[in-house]
Amino acid sequence: MASEKKKLRVATTSLAGCFGCHMSLLDIDERLLELLKLVEFDRSPLTDIKHCGPCDLGIIEGGLCNAENVHVLREFRKSCKVLVAMGACAVNGGLPAQRNHLDIRDCLQTVYMTGTGIRRGFIPNDPELPLPLDRVHPLHDVVKIDYFLPGCPPPADAIWHFLNDLLAGRTPTLGHGLIHYD
Amino acid sequence: MAGAEKPMFAMDGNDVPFEPGQTILQAALAAGRYVPHLCFHPEFKPHGSCKLCTVKINGRTVASCTTLAKQGDEVESETPEIQDLRRNLVQFLFVEGNHFCPSCEKSGSCMLQAVAYDLGVMAEHFSPFFPSRPIDASHPDVLLDFNRCILCELCIRASAEVDGKNVFALSGRGAKKHLIVNAESGRLADTRLAVEDKAMDVCPVGVILRKRRGFQVPIGERKYDQHPIREVAVGKATARHASGKPSPQGPSKEGA
Structure with a gap:
């Protein structure tokens, strides 16, 4: 806190994602130390803080597959000045959205009741479990997203480049080799 | 003159x-x-x-x-105006189909994806339609994944004009327009399509795929991974793949 320049406060989370984007963020390796000179982390899998305080930047991995995802996304939107959708799932639903042409009841029945090797199965219905949405949605279907960082996951170099643009106040751009949808 | x-x-x-x-x-x-x-x-x-x-x-x-x-x-x-227009057109194409690049075996050789990279399209902007479009795996050598069709009609033109087989057609109007297979059953297996056909080599996206070839060239080493489409399209890109090997799909320009 004593440093001459106030650090930007950053929150991150993974919704309907696989944490691959967070792993890619960690793949910036020793540049993490450089990043930590510029930012401090609020709610994030890296800090285990459970709720988001006021932040300058929110980075969200994963799309929306259940009610809790929507709840967390809205908390981020309320708390963060700038919101970034990171990775294919956050940007367009990604792999989880491949269930979108299937009926959710059929899906659950196949997975929990009629699938191979299941006996006396039932669809989990504990009240603590968030209800699945009938379709998986990208983040921008529900809240305003300021910037998008595509990739599955985005390469570490793309994340680094993107964050540097953002922290320097530039509109992030990714040239050939950094912009990837796969 | x-x-x-x-x-x-x-x-x-x-x-x-x-x-x-x-x-x-x-x-x-x-x-x-x-x-x-x-x-x-x-x-x-x-x-x-x-x-x-x-x-x-x-x-x-x-x-x-x-x-x-x-x-x-x-x-x-x-110009910024025309490039914005092009970005919107690409975004329309993405949201109208199901374009999940991470699970597409055409990724890296796909013109739609490469054009979107060139235009700097970072997201689809619009709300995706998520249409339901079952695939056709009936043919022994060819898989059809209609989810990625952009209605360019190149396969229709190639099959009619070069192969003389009329395997493909468009059906429906407006937002319901879609690619169909010209057989009474509607199945590709019941057409005369063969892997040597011109129609196999013209799909700019990942609809018409050769079976058992999908990942012969690894993701990351494909045509547009190596070179931006603006170089490939005007013949400025030299090596097709990093390995320098010719495409395992023979004369195919869009394959792998």
């Missing part, structure tokens, strides 16, 4: 020479100037349907693939 200077038009302030009868897109590509396009294929009659090659000539927007070059035309192509 012998010895006469070639006629020229100007594109974004640069002189582009052309042969009489050439379209703006043909002349631009021949002169090494890239104009984004999807439904255009040099071996087929221009179709003018995707509109990605839209340019502005003397204040009017036209498809450059179907507009003949004229001496003295002032053509605007890579």
Whole structure:
């Protein structure tokens, strides 16, 4: 806190994602130390803080597959000045959205009741479990997203480049080799 | 005409020479100037349907693939206005189909994806339709994944004009327009399509796929992973793949 320049406060989370984007963020390796000179982390899998305080930047991995995802996304939107959708799932639903042409009841029945090797199965219905949405949605279907960082996951170099643009106040751009949808 | 200077038009302030009868897109590509396009294929009659090659000539927007070059035309192509328009067209195509690049075996060789990279499309912007489009795996050697169809009609044109088989067609109107297989059963297995057909090699996206070939060239080493499409399209990219090996799909230009 004593440093001459106030650090930007950053929150991150993974919704309907696989944490691959967070792993890619960690793949910036020793540049993490450089990043930590510029930012401090609020709610994030890296800090285990459970709720988001006021932040300058929110980075969200994963799309929306259940009610809790929507709840967390809205908390981020309320708390963060700038919101970034990171990775294919956050940007367009990604792999989880491949269930979108299937009926959710059929899906659950196949997975929990009629699938191979299941006996006396039932669809989990504990009240603590968030209800699945009938379709998986990208983040921008529900809240305003300021910037998008595509990739599955985005390469570490793309994340680094993107964050540097953002922290320097530039509109992030990714040239050939950094912009990837796969 | 012998010895006469070639006629020229100007594109974004640069002189582009052309042969009489050439379209703006043909002349631009021949002169090494890239104009984004999807439904255009040099071996087929221009179709003018995707509109990605839209340019502005003397204040009017036209498809450059179907507009003949004229001496003295002032053509605007890579202006912020036209590039924004192209980005929107690409975003429409993405949300209208199911384009999940991470699970597509055409990723890296896909023109739609490569054009989107070139235009700097970071997201689809619009709300995705998530249409339901079952695949057709009936053919022993070919998989059809309709989720990725952008209605360029190149397979239809190749199958009709080159192969003489009429395997593909479009059906429906407006947002319901979709690619169909021309067989009573609707199944690809009940057509005369063969892997050697021209129709196998023209799909700009990942609809028509050879079975058992999907990942012979690894993700990351494919055509547009190696070179931006604006270099490939005007023949500036040299090696097709990092390995330097020819495409395992033989003469296929779009394969792997």
